[in-house]
Amino acid sequence: MKNVRALVMLLIAAVAGLGAVALASRWMLDRSSSPTAKVAVASVDINLGQRLNPEFIKMVDWPSGSLPPGAFVDVQKLDGRVLKTSVLRGEPILDGKLTPLGTRGGLSAVIAEGHRAITVRVNDVIGVAGFALPGNYVDIIVSTQQDKGNKGNTDDSISKIVLEKILVLAVAQEVGRDETKPKVVNAVTLEVTPEQAEKLDLARSVGTLSLVLRNQVDTVVAPTIGVTKATLLGEKAAPEVAPVKPIRTHYVARRPAAPRDCIGVLSGVLSSEECF
Template identity: 85%
Template sequence: MKNIRALVMLLVAAVAGLGAVAMASRWLMDRSSGMTAKVAVAAVDINLGQRLNTEFIKMVDWPSGSVPPGAFTDGQVLDGRVMKNSVLRGEPILEGKLTPVGTQGGLSAVIGEGRRAITVRVNDVIGVAGFALPGNYVDIIVSTQQDKGSDKGSKDESISKIVLEKILVLAVAQEVGRDETKPKVVNAVTLEVTPEQAEKLDLARSVGTLSLVLRNQVDTATLPTTGATKFTLLGASAPATASAPAPVRPVRAHYAARPAAPRDCIGVLSGVLGSVECF
């Protein structure tokens, strides 16, 4: 009899414990559900210029107090939007990383307002051994012949000069992904420039050879240079240009009247006539 009573007490205690655990678990779930929100994040790595669809997006629980500004709580509104920046898997998709509504995908979607994209041909040396990747900034150097003027005796001089600074690399070849860190040797690089810079760059590649100079991404300093010539490269001073000869001024002759030289005179008598002869 005592054993049955003990078993009943144990059974009642077990049921009560299970009920307490269930109630505590439900309370915690209700409390946690009120402290989180659904946020749209990238299901895979997404490159700039790509158009989003349901395969690129997943909804995850995010603490309500730390939802990033511009985050989306409905993944359906992102269908068809185009990325302006690259995002990694698990990273929230924010409004600031998207192009305006209605923008078509591709490289044209990531070109800044008032900017243009221009492609220049490069090789493994000009392209900084493949380290000029999308998202990097470069300077442009042109190597050409400097015009010395219209003098027939003067000769054009070789010069290398930085003509453009802090130019954004949009794409290398046909790739626009910015999350790559390995160098890629390609034959073309697409740069983002202003219309004025596009004109200067097009002229530079037609008159000389272009080279890319990789620069620090956070370095915004502009350093004006005079260019390097053969004489500055070797540490010699440039030869002085021959000055034009001074014009010859005409010499005006001044004539002064000279007094008549004194002469000797004698009187000559011829019959009854007389005369004076001077010599």
């Protein structure tokens, strides 16, 4: 009885194994028989702003039913085009990652429409220890002096965030976006609007700039009033003393007495004068 039961279990296991093999074979045949198309992918890591040439591209087989939108099946159409985003090796080159036809290579090709690029000088502290890399977003703080006529404060120092969520286009002369390798540089190029460019240019001329690295997906704007030495140390402002008003003294001139009629009175040897 035990031998029969063991034989039944072996038979079931054999049937299940044969079924799995048959299904796997059928899946492999279906996959191999599905139509494919040649798609252009990057043969090396390509940075933004670079002009494409045949050395950067290779054609690979891609299932026709899952072609990514904007993919290129003709490598000749990519010759001379410029990337506006970085592309990793093996990644399909899509039309949405390319600048318009006729665009020349370089940093100017990746600046968004209506924006400008401005470069600010930084050091290892201002540049967030080299972690402010291309593709990151930063806030900009200026440390400066307030106007002297601001409520008569003796200490006019203030630190204030003047610009938020500013895109870093390049560090030094590099636009590569390898976020695993911090690099300390002496200049950072930022993408700003014309109004932001004016603010930034004034800020760096009146005070010291600092970059604050922020999360790339954080879009919350946090308006601040700035920090002074008094608010930093928790000091209370001295109460304002109202100016003392001078006391005005009014002098009243004494009027001369009106003339009266007087007569002399003799009483014996005494004399007096009576007025009425």
